[in-house]
Amino acid sequence: MNHEPRPHPRRIAGSEPSDLQRELARKVLARLQSECAAAGQRLSVPGLAREFGVSRSPMTGALNLLNEAGVLRPAEPRGLEIARDLAEIDVDSLLPASPLEALYRRIMRDRASGKLPQEISETELMPRYDISRGTVRKLLMRFSDEGLAKRQPGHGWRFADMLDAETTAESYEIRQIVECAALTSPRFRFDPDRAAIIRRAHERLRSGGAGIDGDAWFQVNADFHEGLASFSQNRFAVEIVRQQNNLRRMGEAAAFEDLPMERVRQSCEEHLAILDAAEAGDREWAAALMRRHLHGSAMFQPPGID
Amino acid sequence: MNHEPRPHPRRIAGSEPSDLQRELARKVLARLQSECAAAGQRLSVPGLAREFGVSRSPMTGALNLLNEAGVLRPAEPRGLEIARDLAEIDVDSLLPASPLEALYRRIMRDRASGKLPQEISETELMPRYDISRGTVRKLLMRFSDEGLAKRQPGHGWRFADMLDAETTAESYEIRQIVECAALTSPRFRFDPDRAAIIRRAHERLRSGGAGIDGDAWFQVNADFHEGLASFSQNRFAVEIVRQQNNLRRMGEAAAFEDLPMERVRQSCEEHLAILDAAEAGDREWAAALMRRHLHGSAMFQPPGID
DNA sequence: AAATGCTTTTCATATCTATAAAATGCATTT
DNA sequence: AAATGCATTTTATAGATATGAAAAGCATTT
Numbered sequence: 001m002n003h004e005p006r007p008h009p010r011r012i013a014g015s016e017p018s019d020l021q022r023e024l025a026r027k028v029l030a031r032l033q034s035e036c037a038a039a040g041q042r043l044s045v046p047g048l049a050r051e052f053g054v055s056r057s058p059m060t061g062a063l064n065l066l067n068e069a070g071v072l073r074p075a076e077p078r079g080l081e082i083a084r085d086l087a088e089i090d091v092d093s094l095l096p097a098s099p100l101e102a103l104y105r106r107i108m109r110d111r112a113s114g115k116l117p118q119e120i121s122e123t124e125l126m127p128r129y130d131i132s133r134g135t136v137r138k139l140l141m142r143f144s145d146e147g148l149a150k151r152q153p154g155h156g157w158r159f160a161d162m163l164d165a166e167t168t169a170e171s172y173e174i175r176q177i178v179e180c181a182a183l184t185s186p187r188f189r190f191d192p193d194r195a196a197i198i199r200r201a202h203e204r205l206r207s208g209g210a211g212i213d214g215d216a217w218f219q220v221n222a223d224f225h226e227g228l229a230s231f232s233q234n235r236f237a238v239e240i241v242r243q244q245n246n247l248r249r250m251g252e253a254a255a256f257e258d259l260p261m262e263r264v265r266q267s268c269e270e271h272l273a274i275l276d277a278a279e280a281g282d283r284e285w286a287a288a289l290m291r292r293h294l295h296g297s298a299m300f301q302p303p304g305i306d
Numbered sequence: 307m308n309h310e311p312r313p314h315p316r317r318i319a320g321s322e323p324s325d326l327q328r329e330l331a332r333k334v335l336a337r338l339q340s341e342c343a344a345a346g347q348r349l350s351v352p353g354l355a356r357e358f359g360v361s362r363s364p365m366t367g368a369l370n371l372l373n374e375a376g377v378l379r380p381a382e383p384r385g386l387e388i389a390r391d392l393a394e395i396d397v398d399s400l401l402p403a404s405p406l407e408a409l410y411r412r413i414m415r416d417r418a419s420g421k422l423p424q425e426i427s428e429t430e431l432m433p434r435y436d437i438s439r440g441t442v443r444k445l446l447m448r449f450s451d452e453g454l455a456k457r458q459p460g461h462g463w464r465f466a467d468m469l470d471a472e473t474t475a476e477s478y479e480i481r482q483i484v485e486c487a488a489l490t491s492p493r494f495r496f497d498p499d500r501a502a503i504i505r506r507a508h509e510r511l512r513s514g515g516a517g518i519d520g521d522a523w524f525q526v527n528a529d530f531h532e533g534l535a536s537f538s539q540n541r542f543a544v545e546i547v548r549q550q551n552n553l554r555r556m557g558e559a560a561a562f563e564d565l566p567m568e569r570v571r572q573s574c575e576e577h578l579a580i581l582d583a584a585e586a587g588d589r590e591w592a593a594a595l596m597r598r599h600l601h602g603s604a605m606f607q608p609p610g611i612d
Numbered sequence: 613a614a615a616t617g618c619t620t621t622t623c624a625t626a627t628c629t630a631t632a633a634a635a636t637g638c639a640t641t642t
Numbered sequence: 643a644a645a646t647g648c649a650t651t652t653t654a655t656a657g658a659t660a661t662g663a664a665a666a667g668c669a670t671t672t
Contacts, residue, residue, distance in 0.1 A: 018662085018663060018664090020459060020460060020663085020664080021663095024459075044614090044615070045615075045616075046614080046615065046616095047615095052459065053458060053459055053460075054458075054459050054460045054664080054665090055460055055664055055665045055666075056616095056664090056665080056666090057663075057664050057665065057666090058459075058460060058663080058664060058665095060616095060617090061663090061664095077671080077672075078615090078616060078617080078671085078672090079615075079616070121652080121653060121654085122653075122654075123652075123653055123654080124653095132625095132626065132627075133626095133627090133654090134625060134626060134627085135626095138625090141447065141450075141457070144447075144450065144451065145450065145456070145457070150451065151447070151451070152359060152360075153326060153358065153359055153360050154326060154359075154360040154361055154364055154633085154634050154635075154653095155633085155634055155635065155652085155653055155654065156634095156635090156653080156654095161541075167541070170539075170540045170541055170542055171542065173491065173493075173540055173542075174484075174540060174542040174543060174546075177483060177484060177487040177543075178480075178483060178484070181483040181487075185479065187479075233476075234476045234479055234480060235467075235473070235476055236476055236477065236479075236480040236546075236550075237476075237480060237483075240480075240542075240546060244542075324632085324633060324634085326633085326634080327633095350644090350645070351645075351646075352644080352645065352646095353645095360634080360635090361634055361635045361636075362634090362635080362636085362646095363633075363634050363635065363636090364633080364634060364635095366646095366647090367633090367634095383641080383642075384641080384642090384645085384646060384647080385645075385646065427622080427623060427624085428623075428624070429622075429623055429624080430623095438655095438656070438657075439624085439656095439657090440655065440656060440657085441656095444655090460623095460663085460664050460665075461622085461623055461624070461663085461664055461665065462623085462624095462664095462665090
């Protein structure tokens with residue numbers, strides 16, 4: 001046990017950042033984009049740390065990462081500020097997902113496509129993806145958090161049901177129930193700022209800019225449904241919508257087919273109409289539209305188009 | 307590394323059974339009670355194992371435990387059968403909960419009563435309850451499974467909000483939405499067997515037999531709501547009701563006050579009326595009663611009385 | 613007062629081996 | 643055909659240490 005000064009604890013430029021720092025960097029960038037933040041704006045580490053529920057250390061690392069990537073630049077007399085226009089940046093190519101995140105998605109795809117069985121043991125996964133038990137645990141815990149897997153009583157884990165027609169029908173039913181009720185809840189309160197962000201995302205998509213892949217559409221879609229649910233001021237409603245989104249994400253991971261652009265555009269229109277009705281205070285009408293929207297989507301397999 | 311014969315892998319009578327085996331034994335006993343199973347009935351290990359989702363090994367251990375406790379006896383020419391009348395048996399005193407289970411409840415109580423903060427680290431819990439890190443993880447994972455705690459991005463865990471008036475109101479709102487919708491779902495299918503079990507439990511409670519503590523009432527109550535939700539044939543509805551029950555269990559763990567017997571009796575009546583309406587096929591009426599039932603309960607603090 | 617940059621402290625992960633327990637297989641019985 | 647009892651294999655937990663990362667404190671700057 002020696003007491004020599006240890007190496008500098010902060011991340012050295014060029015060394016590998018932690019998974020958390022990478023993910024934070026991606027989230028911060030995405031958030032700045034959705035806010036349409038402009039070059040020159042300074043960023044507050046404590047503020048962002050609070051917003052994302054972490055301490056200053058990893059957030060400092062995340063901003064350094066963005067600095068190295070050229071998104072931010074040192075500000076005078078200190079701190080960091082936005083270095084350039086963010087609208088054109090594609091988050092995924094500038095800051096690839098962390099290895100852990102990539103693995104997570106890979107496993108999800110493998111499960112969705114049937115390459116992984118519904119029930120599986122940790123030791124089965126270790127050699128398969130060449131990872132340690134700890135990593136397996138971390139990944140499975142994340143699946144568990146998102147309601148996509150459960151630990152079985154004795155040994156092993158079990159992925160959630162999905163894909164099959166029955167589960168899909170039940171999913172649409174519960175979404176219809178909860179989302180429509182959220183719209184007509186007495187505690188409903190429309191949040192214009194959030195609505196504006198949702199609208200902007202839809203319009204960008206509708207106008208057919210670059211990078212409209214399935215993932216992008218899925219995210220816009222999920223944000224719409226989650227956002228509307230959040231207007232009900234009921235955290236459980238939001239939780240339910242979020243979990244349903246996760247489930248659908250898993251189902252969709254299987255379908256690699258390109259999405260029918262026409263359907264996407266129509267869904268966008270429907271979303272915007274619902275948003276308009278909600279903003280105008282005509283919540284019964286918004287709920288009716290939502291019911292129809294979800295009902296219409298349910299008719300089309302595979303899930304993911306709504 | 308030697309190759310001498312290892313000790314017998316099956317549990318030796320008198321040695322400590324595993325947590326899983328204890329919990330299985332308790333569940334099997336409870337299930338036999340609710341079925342009003344009679345002395346002399348033989349038990350099938352493979353059948354029970356399948357029913358509870360485990361392999362034969364732990365189920366064999368669980369039945370041996372019940373044998374040692376005098377609930378079962380060896381049958382001719384082999385196997386085990388019920389040894390005596392089960393109606394009078396109090397599960398908790400005959401087969402105390404496993405140490406892990408006891409710890410789980412203790413932590414829940416401590417959290418509910420404010421002895422534990424909402425945010426907490428694993429290392430804080432280790433010395434506090436004198437347990438290893440592994441045990442802490444297992445317990446926290448269970449809290450997480452039941453929606454009562456979440457891992458935070460960086461370090462530490464965070465228990466779910468509860469108790470405060472706002473969360474309670476949101477909880478009642480979502481229950482009203484989901485449970486009433488479940489009753490009027492087009493896929494609703496009444497299950498007479500399950501209903502009979504629920505009825506029996508209520509009647510036992512109403513007639514004021516021995517051992518009517520808060521826990522017993524809570525369980526009957528939870529089974530009622532979960533059972534009715536299950537008639538909707540929608541697994542997500544059941545999941546939601548279950549999670550809400552877990553939340554309320556946590557909230558209730560704080561309130562040690564004795565329950566007002568009059569309120570319990572009234573709730574029983576309301577439950578039975580809802581069940582009757584559902585059985586008679588008058589589901590709109592059942593939903594109306596349910597709405598009123600949940601609304602009435604919401605007026606009374608603390609939660610737990612419904 | 614609030615943010616920054618750095619330091620110190622606390623916390624959790626990685627990795628290993630030993631061991632306990634659950635899952636599975638199989639011959640045998642009914 | 644299905645259940646039992648026993649044997650074997652597979653799977654996960656326990657315990658302990660080294661190490662890396664996040665949280666928290668503090669002086670300094672604006």
